[in-house]
Amino acid sequence: MAVHFLVLPLCFLFLGTGTPASSASTTSLTTNTTADGSPARQAAGSGGNVTTFSFTTFHGDLRGVNMTVVGDAAINGGALQITPDSLNDAADFLTNKSGRVLYSAPFRLWRDDKTSGNANKKVASFSAVFTVNVFRAPGTEPAEGFAFLIAPSADKPPPGSYGGFLGLTNASTDGNASNRIVAVELDTEKQPYDPDDNHIGLNVNSVVSVANVSLRPLGIEICPVKTAKYNVWIDYDGAARRIAVYMADVAESKPASPVLASKLDLGATVAESSYFGFSASTGRKYQLNCVLAWNMTVERIPWDVDEPSKTSKGLTLGLVAVGVSVAVLVAAALGCYYLCVVRRRKAKSEEEGSAITGTMIRSLAGGPREFDYRELRKATNNFDERMKLGQGGYGVVYRGVVVDDHNNPSTAGTTVEVAVKKFSRASSQGENDFLSELSIINRLRHKHLVRLVGWSHDNGELLLVYEYMPNGSLDQHLFISAPTAGSRPRQPLGWELRYGIVQGVASALHYLHDQYDQRVVHRDLKASNIMLDANFTARLGDFGLARAIETDKTSYMEEVAGGVHGTVGYIAPECFHTEKATRESDVYAFGAVILETVCGRRPRCDIEGFHFLVDWVWRLHRDGRALEAVDPNLDGAFDEDDAERLLMLGLACSHPTPAERPKAQAISQILMRSMPVPAVPPFKPSFVWPAIDGGFDTMSTAAGTGTMSSLVTSSSTWSGNFARGSQSHAPAPEQDTSGSLV
Known part of the structure; x- marks a missing residue:
């Protein structure tokens, strides 16, 4: 289970004194745990002053247990998909949709003060931080928007809440006090009442914000052309009746100043028992609205305890003072215990662990x-x-x-x-x-x-x-940089060496996939992991991500680490959806290496309007000009037949459909010139997921066609780009998630 529960009995004492909740709230997205790993639920009778829950990723088994998923929302790809994540026809599956995902248990957010009247209600403070990715398909415009929501029930969005209503209200209910909702919106479509199409707003019972701020002057674009992930912090001070919203790139820390701050009295607005969650919608235009991680700390107002009477207030204050003193003493004692005992045990445990590991290796x-x-x-x-x-x-x-x-x-x-x-x-x-x-x-x-x-x-x-390996790695010779102190000067690789290197890597791949007693998927095949010995013989290295799979299995999935491993440009498109490594995904990476070696360009590069080398080469192939892709540094000193063979093999290995890629054994035979290259269609086929053939490790007998699919397609985007929390999200362009090591 991806969520854990923690009650902190000695924390948040400041909430009764009017200190802002944000001053001591936890804003990291780390997972909190208990001894029994029980799921986060706020229940009457549980001890402590706050309730904290943390999701660092999301799995389908949370649905109906920890998450209420309604409307057009879903949980997949390690994320909450607040609106549909689909590669099907946009007109039917992506436009005019609305959805909500809410934490399954309600929270008591206020309580009447029976001694002072409703004006002095006790209102809970809370702190939320979540990671959001609002993504648009290439060539499309974003719309409509996404919101953090406080709602009176876990019901689905009202009918007609698509478009500018963000899944919050509709034309007949917008502005009604009976809605009892509060939302912080990230809006990507300008309506007549909006400042622009890239702003943050505070909504109370309506999609017309009571306060809003354009994000453009701050350098934040909610839904840019390139994938971006943001952390959003929402701190609410129940004593001061004030909300503050912060926003920054996922790689940055919480800003010192809020993006938006406003007065907000939840006691006069939301239901006493309310739900936290997210809401979003699409209109004629669409975007993906994904939550990758979510952490909340909420001040607990018990259901079974009434406000103390005037006669007991003095006693209560005295007990609080005594409680604080005792808490300090207990904390000091625990600190001494940790220093004297726990550290000693930890050091001993590390020594024992080292000994156990050594024994395992020696065996x-x-x-x-x-x-x-x-x-x-x-x-x-x-x-x-x-x-x-x-x-x-x-x-x-x-x-x-x-x-x-x-x-x-x-x-x-x-x-x-x-x-x-x-x-x-x-x-x-x-x-x-x-x-x-x-x-x-x-x-x-x-x-x-x-x-x-x-x-x-x-x-x-x-x-x-x-x-x-005295000659370093392949990429160091393909992309020669200024020599560093003490390093050997690099010379451009000649054609025969390049062809021999590709042959050697293909032989190693055939061994890993078919000849070793277990199937091994390398998972990080790239030029920087192809080492060259003194004779420039290729040696495949860096098995830090490699995994062995049973011979009757087709893929390996790392449940613990999660996310997509590898480097952009080498990662097969299906991996962003399955998060599984297969022999086919290794072949895709090898195709990128072939094109990189022949063309002298990195797989992720900008050339003639293309962002990926494979797309550029495929266009040249369509126009009958494939040989123009050969590295100009060779000055024409290459064998045209072999160059054509390598370019076509690189495209065949880069086929968007896994089952259409050649196997490692066939690749070795093609490179030995003993069999022809598979037919490569003039147009790059569309990537459609799920694959029509429904599986891996099977070669389709149907020849590729040049017909472009009418489905929404992508080579490396959509839901895989949104998983997961921490640093295991899919990498940004040119970002390596594994390292270039031997």
Whole structure:
């Protein structure tokens, strides 16, 4: 379950004194947990002053349990889809829609003060932070809008609430006090009552905002052409009856000043028992309205406790004072306990964990050599920055020199250069990455794979040792940059070397997919992970994302980490929807590598109006000018037949439909010139999801056609771009989510 519940009995004492809730509210999207992992529900009789729930991702099993999904909303792709996420015909499936997703349990947001009258109602403070992605399909205009909602019931949106009504009201109910709703809108369509088509507004019982602010002067565009994700913070101070809204890019921290601030008396507006959630709509134009993560802290007003009488107020205040003193003492005691006991236990646990991991590695059949940590530290000159070869999401790679394996008498006393990969995440996840990579590559034996030399796991440090590749990576030769101090000058790769490199990688891929005793999907095949030895022989490396799958399975899905792994330009379009790695997705990445190698351009590049290399090459193929894509740095020194073969093979591997891509074995035969390249249609086929053939690992016998589909299509967008929370969202262009390491 993606949601957890936490009651904080010693927090939010400030709420009774009028201190703004925002001053102490939690705005991170981290997950809160309890001992039993129970779901977040506010229930009468539960202790504590606040209720907190946190969703870092969303799964379908939350529907009807923690989430009420109504209207045209859904949960898929790891996100709340407030309006439909569909690749079907827009006129039928995307326009004139409205939906809501609400947290399933209501909250008591105010209570009458029986001693002072309704003017002094007790009103709950709350703090919300959520990550939102409002996305438009290429070539379309956004509309209508998205809103954070407080509603009196979990009912579906009223009929006719599409278009400018944002799923909140309709033509007959808008402005009625009986609506009892409050919403913070992110509006992307200008109505006569709006300042523009890119603003934030506060709505009370109506879509005509009581306060609004244009976001354009602040440099924020709710629904830009390129995908953007924003964090929105909403802090409400029940004592001061004031709301403040903050907004920033997901990579930025909470701003110091709010985007919008206004007086708001929830006690006079919303129902005593109300629901929190989201609402959105589309009109003649449409957009996707997705919530990726959601965290809330709400001051708790119990249902079974009345306001104390005047005669008991003095006693109550005294008890509060005593309670605060006791709380301070308890906190101090807990602090001492943590310093004296917990840290000691944690250190001991880490030592035991290291020992367990070491035992597991030593038990591997044909296990690699175990290095002493001090030996590797000395080999890399104490991990000197000048020895660094590369860096990525899983760690840093250093060049080093070690004494050759002492168990081999013929090489005793000699030294050898190595690449030492130091994992950056000294945590359980880093340990999982370490063990996953080691367990897979330990038994792989192929001349076109980087060889594992050894490992070390001392003092909590995780290190893998690989053979050193003196010619670096393929991308360093395709895209020559100014040499750094001490680095070898790079020379442009000739045609024969390029063809041989592609052949070598294809051979390695065939081995991983078909010849090893388990199917292995690499999941991060790209030019920066193709290493070159002293003879410029290709060696496929970086198995940090690689996973073995059973022979009767077709895909691997990492439930724990979630999201889409890899680098934009190499990620197959279906992965944004399935979040699964397959042999077909590896082949798609290999197609990007082929085109990159032949053309001397990165898969994600701007050329002649195209944003991706594959689209440009496909257009040249349509016009009968494919050879114009060959890298001009070759000065025409290439074999035209082989160049045509590689370009067509690159396009065939880049087919949007997984089942239409050639298998690794066929690719190797094509590169050996023993079989022809599959027919490539002149027009790039449309990507349609779900795939018509309904599966993977099967080759369709139907030839590709040049007919363009009338469905809404995309090569790398829609719902996959919205999953997930933390930093596991699909990467922005040119952003690498894995790292370029050996």
